[in-house]
Amino acid sequence: MSGPIVSVIMATYNHADFVQEAIESVLLQDGVEFEFLIADDGSSDATRDVVASIIDPRIKFFPNTVNRGACVVTNELIAKSSGKYIALMNSDDSWVDKDKLSYQVKVLEDMPNVGACFGKAQFVDVNGDRIEKSSLAFGTAFDKENRSQGQWLRYFFDFGNCICHPSMLIRRSCYESVGVYNNRLRQLPDFDMWIRLVKHYDIYISDRELINFRVLPGENASSQTSENSIRTINEHYIIANTFFDNVSSQILIDGFSDLLVFKDIPSRTHQDIEIAKLFLIENQWLGKPYKMIGLSKMFNLFNSAKHIEVLEKEYGLDDRWYQKIMSEVDVLRPKFVAEVKDKARTLKSILLYPKYLLLKFFKRSFS
Numbered sequence: 540m541s542g543p544i545v546s547v548i549m550a551t552y553n554h555a556d557f558v559q560e561a562i563e564s565v566l567l568q569d570g571v572e573f574e575f576l577i578a579d580d581g582s583s584d585a586t587r588d589v590v591a592s593i594i595d596p597r598i599k600f601f602p603n604t605v606n607r608g609a610c611v612v613t614n615e616l617i618a619k620s621s622g623k624y625i626a627l628m629n630s631d632d633s634w635v636d637k638d639k640l641s642y643q644v645k646v647l648e649d650m651p652n653v654g655a656c657f658g659k660a661q662f663v664d665v666n667g668d669r670i671e672k673s674s675l676a677f678g679t680a681f682d683k684e685n686r687s688q689g690q691w692l693r694y695f696f697d698f699g700n701c702i703c704h705p706s707m708l709i710r711r712s713c714y715e716s717v718g719v720y721n722n723r724l725r726q727l728p729d730f731d732m733w734i735r736l737v738k739h740y741d742i743y744i745s746d747r748e749l750i751n752f753r754v755l756p757g758e759n760a761s762s763q764t765s766e767n768s769i770r771t772i773n774e775h776y777i778i779a780n781t782f783f784d785n786v787s788s789q790i791l792i793d794g795f796s797d798l799l800v801f802k803d804i805p806s807r808t809h810q811d812i813e814i815a816k817l818f819l820i821e822n823q824w825l826g827k828p829y830k831m832i833g834l835s836k837m838f839n840l841f842n843s844a845k846h847i848e849v850l851e852k853e854y855g856l857d858d859r860w861y862q863k864i865m866s867e868v869d870v871l872r873p874k875f876v877a878e879v880k881d882k883a884r885t886l887k888s889i890l891l892y893p894k895y896l897l898l899k900f901f902k903r904s905f906s
Contacts, residue, residue: 545573546620550612551630555585564633570641576616581606610722629705633751643708654740655709658749689793691737700730706749726771776828783814831870
């Protein structure tokens with residue numbers, strides 16, 4: 540007897556009010572054999588009890604009592620799973636249709652070059668009532684057109700994440716090739732995954748709305764709280780440092796040819812330089828953090844004999860250029876600090892010499 544073709548995995552955490560709906564939407568799937576692996580991440584509410592009360596031979600439940608992080612639990616479930624394809628489910632969401640899995644399996648069977656299939660989302664509130672996309676600032680965030688690997692990488696570089704993670708069906712071989720999720724990242728482990736994924740595989744975005752994405756203000760990992768916003772920018776910076784690692788010249792040309800000096804990237808040395816220069820181009824998304832990375836990468840290239848020769852002879856860039864750029868990229872805001880100090884000195888002068896300044900003011904005003 541052959542095993543299941545799909546492994547559905549779900550990490551649960553403090554979603555006692557929603558987890559039953561999530562599980563039932565998976566168990567209702569038809570047209571495909573699947574196993575359902577669920578692991579709790581140390582919930583402090585009744586989530587484990589709710590999950591344990593649902594009896595189905597396809598479910599394997601791991602009721603962990605220690606909170607270690609969603610990525611740790613998810614990675615363990617991936618390792619325990621056996622399916623050719625893996626679907627991820629959030630414990631507060633639900634799938635829209637009963638053929639979600641069978642539909643995506645067919646997509647991947649028909650498109651062997653595609654590593655993962657995603658869909659769009661419809662948004663629901665705490666009560667399960669639909670929220671119109673037009674009423675949400677991020678309502679159309681997942682409504683993206685398909686594009687090539689290089690163009691996906693370019694979109695991620697320019698605009699950030701836009702893929703609906705819980706709508707995914709992915710080949711097991713993708714995880715084996717590019718690795719699993721990084722638990723050091725709380726806001727953007729999926730974005731980090733997509734960057735790695737599109738360097739090796741095509742991805743496909745279906746026009747179908749495959750998931751009921753629950754919006755819980757202040758509770759979702761993506762909620763725009765002050766803490767999450769700060770962490771998101773910091774994680775973007777960390778991810779950007781390795782954004783172009785292991786990228787092929789073909790993918791780089793495909794996505795960034797309009798920004799490259801040498802459109803054909805004649806050597807690895809040229810590619811290193813072109814990548815460093817990309818970080819120094821104006822970017823509305825992460826302009827200053829990108830430029831800090833660009834300065835660091837350029838610094839290292841200028842300390843490499845083989846790179847500095849190409850920089851000087853073929854790009855016309857030397858130490859003088861680098862020193863000039865260093866004075867223009869105000870990443871750590873030294874210009875702001877200098878201006879504050881100047882204003883402080885001016886204020887001090889006013890306080891120390893009030894009579895002189897008043898006389899000077901009246902002289903100018905009435906002369």
